[in-house]
Amino acid sequence: MAAISRDDVAHLAKLARIDMSNAELDHLAQEMSVILDAVARVQEVAGSDVPPTSHPIPVNNVVREDVVLPSLSQEDSLSGAPAQAEGRFKVPQILGEE
Amino acid sequence: MTSIRSTAAQMAEALSAGTITSVELTQAHYERIGEVDSEVHAFLYLDKEGALAQAAQSDAKRNSGEIQSPLAGVPLALKDLLTQKGIPTTCGSKILEGWRPPYDSTVVAKLKAAGVVILGKTNMDEFAMGSSTENSAYGPTHNPWDLTRIPGGSGGGSAAAVAAFEAPLAIGSDTGGSIRQPAAVTGTVGVKPTYGGVSRFGLIAFSSSLDQAGPCARTVLDAAMLHEVIAGHDEKDSTSINAPVPQVVKAAKKLDVKGMKIGVVKELQGEGFQAGVLERFHDGLDALVSCGAELVEVSCPAFDYALAAYYLIAPSECSSNLARFDSMRYGIRIGDDGVRGAEEVMKLTRHEGFGPEVKRRIILGTYALSSGYYDAYYGSAQKVRTLLMRDFNAAFAKADVLVSPTAPTTAFKIGENVDDPLAMYLNDIATIPVNMAGIGGMSLPCGLAPEDGLPVGFQIMAPAMRDDLMYQVGGALEATLLAKWGAPILDSAPLLAAK
Numbered sequence: 001m002a003a004i005s006r007d008d009v010a011h012l013a014k015l016a017r018i019d020m021s022n023a024e025l026d027h028l029a030q031e032m033s034v035i036l037d038a039v040a041r042v043q044e045v046a047g048s049d050v051p052p053t054s055h056p057i058p059v060n061n062v063v064r065e066d067v068v069l070p071s072l073s074q075e076d077s078l079s080g081a082p083a084q085a086e087g088r089f090k091v092p093q094i095l096g097e098e
Numbered sequence: 099m100t101s102i103r104s105t106a107a108q109m110a111e112a113l114s115a116g117t118i119t120s121v122e123l124t125q126a127h128y129e130r131i132g133e134v135d136s137e138v139h140a141f142l143y144l145d146k147e148g149a150l151a152q153a154a155q156s157d158a159k160r161n162s163g164e165i166q167s168p169l170a171g172v173p174l175a176l177k178d179l180l181t182q183k184g185i186p187t188t189c190g191s192k193i194l195e196g197w198r199p200p201y202d203s204t205v206v207a208k209l210k211a212a213g214v215v216i217l218g219k220t221n222m223d224e225f226a227m228g229s230s231t232e233n234s235a236y237g238p239t240h241n242p243w244d245l246t247r248i249p250g251g252s253g254g255g256s257a258a259a260v261a262a263f264e265a266p267l268a269i270g271s272d273t274g275g276s277i278r279q280p281a282a283v284t285g286t287v288g289v290k291p292t293y294g295g296v297s298r299f300g301l302i303a304f305s306s307s308l309d310q311a312g313p314c315a316r317t318v319l320d321a322a323m324l325h326e327v328i329a330g331h332d333e334k335d336s337t338s339i340n341a342p343v344p345q346v347v348k349a350a351k352k353l354d355v356k357g358m359k360i361g362v363v364k365e366l367q368g369e370g371f372q373a374g375v376l377e378r379f380h381d382g383l384d385a386l387v388s389c390g391a392e393l394v395e396v397s398c399p400a401f402d403y404a405l406a407a408y409y410l411i412a413p414s415e416c417s418s419n420l421a422r423f424d425s426m427r428y429g430i431r432i433g434d435d436g437v438r439g440a441e442e443v444m445k446l447t448r449h450e451g452f453g454p455e456v457k458r459r460i461i462l463g464t465y466a467l468s469s470g471y472y473d474a475y476y477g478s479a480q481k482v483r484t485l486l487m488r489d490f491n492a493a494f495a496k497a498d499v500l501v502s503p504t505a506p507t508t509a510f511k512i513g514e515n516v517d518d519p520l521a522m523y524l525n526d527i528a529t530i531p532v533n534m535a536g537i538g539g540m541s542l543p544c545g546l547a548p549e550d551g552l553p554v555g556f557q558i559m560a561p562a563m564r565d566d567l568m569y570q571v572g573g574a575l576e577a578t579l580l581a582k583w584g585a586p587i588l589d590s591a592p593l594l595a596a597k
Binding site: 009013015019024035038039040045056062079080081082083091092093 | 197198199200201293294307333336337339400403406407409410417421424425426427428429430431434436438439440441442443444445446448449452457458460461462464465468474475477478479480481482483484485487519520534535536537562
C-alpha cells in the first residue's frame, strides 16, 4: 500500500503551485494512496528488456524554413492579460520574496 | 423536406439544390437550442450573430455561383477547448472564465474556410478530464435520452448537442475516449482519428501525446465528411502527419465488407461489461458476419494494464501542460493586492481556478514525475505503452480492424460516480488502448440495452493512417443495422420524440 501523507501532498501542491486547504490535503492524501495502489500494477508487467514509448509516432527535430510571416499584434497578445501597463504584461512582484 | 433531423449530408444536398438556405437552417437550429438547451445544457456559449453572418456569407457565395466545399452552410457545435478568435473559450474551467482567444485553432480555421457555420461552444469536463461532463465548472450536461443521466465525457456537450438535434455535427477531442464514450451513451457516431491526423494547434493541451480532435455526428457518412474538412498536415503542429488524408468519405459509402477480417478483442468483453451492452455488441458482430465479414478472435494481454498506464501518463503530461495557467498572461488572477508576490498569486489563482479532478490529476502527475518515483511509475507506464503497441501490431497482422464495445455500461445517473475516481476511470477501459497506440477508433450505435433501453456503442479500431477502414466497416454495419431497425436509433429516444 502506497502511503501518501498529508505532508507529501502539501509538498506536491507546493511544487505544482496550488494553494490547498487542510481539508483538501487530507482528502487528496487518502485518494492518492488508493489511486497509486491501483496504478502501481504497471510495475508488474514489463521487464527491463522492454523499451519505453513516449509518443505514438516517432517524431523529432521537425524543421521548416525560417520565413517571416505576420504574427499576433501586441494588442492581440495582451488582449487576455489580467493586467497590463505600457503595452506589457503587468505581474505581481517577482523579486523581494524569500 | 429538410429539417433539423436530417443528416448533415442531406442538409448539404438541400443547400446545394437551393431548397433551403444556410440562414434558414442556422435559425432552425437556434430555435431548437432555445427549446431544449435549458434542460440539456449542451452549450456554454452561443455566437448567434457570428453564425448568422457566416451563414449569410455562405448563401451569398452560393448565389454568386462560387464553388463551395461539401459542408458549406451546414451548422456545427464546437467543443470549448478549441480556440475561436474572439469567442469565449473556457475549456470547462473557471481559470479561463471570460478569456477570448486572439487566434483561431487550425481546426476552426479549416471549418471557416470550408464555410461550416459554428453555432457555439459546447460543455465539457474541465480541461477534458472526465467521463461524464460533471467536472465542468459550469454545471453538467444532461443526456437527451434521460435527463437524469450523464451524456458521457469529456465531450458530453458535443455529443448531447448532436443527439438532441441542436446541431447535425460537432467537434470533440479524444485523449482516452472523450469523443467515443459520449457517442456510445448518446446513440451517436464519434471518431478519434489517427494521432497526428488532425492538427492540435489551438487545441488546449491536456495530454499532448494522446490528445486528438475529431468529428461527432449522427451518421458514419456525416462524420467522414467532417473528418475530411478538419484533417491534414499543419506546419503549426510538429506532431501532425505529413501524408495524404485517408479517403474516409469514399470508404463510408462503400457498404462492402465481404472477406474483411474483424478481430474481436478477447480482453474487452466479459467481466465488468453490462450484460445488455455485450448482447448488443454481439448483434453488431452478427450483422457484420451477415455482410460477409469474417470474425477472428484476437488477444491483447497488455490491455489489462492500459488503464493503469493511462492514469500515470495522462496526469504526468497534464501536470506539465497545465503549468501554463499561471495567471500572468491570460485567464483569471486572484489575490493580486499589490503586496503578495507572483508565486503567491499564482497559487491562489490555481486554487480557485481549478476544480477537484484537475487538482487530483496535477498532484498525481507531479508525484509520478518526481525524482525517486519516475522510473517506478512514469517509466513503467511508458513500457506498458510499448507492450500495447506490440499487441495492436500482432492483432492487426490477423485482422483488418479490431472491435469491442465502446464503453462497459450504458449512461449512468448524474452523481453516481462522482465520489469514486477509480470507478469513473473504468468507463474508459475499452477506449484508452487506442490513444496509447495513436491509432484510429470509432464508436457507432449498435442498439439499445434491454435492461434500461439506453444506447450501446460499438467500437471499431483501425491501424494508424488507415482511418478509411473503420469508416468502411462502420458504414456497412450502420446500413445493416438501420435496415433491421427500420428507423434511426435516435427516433426511439422518448424525450427527443416528444420535443
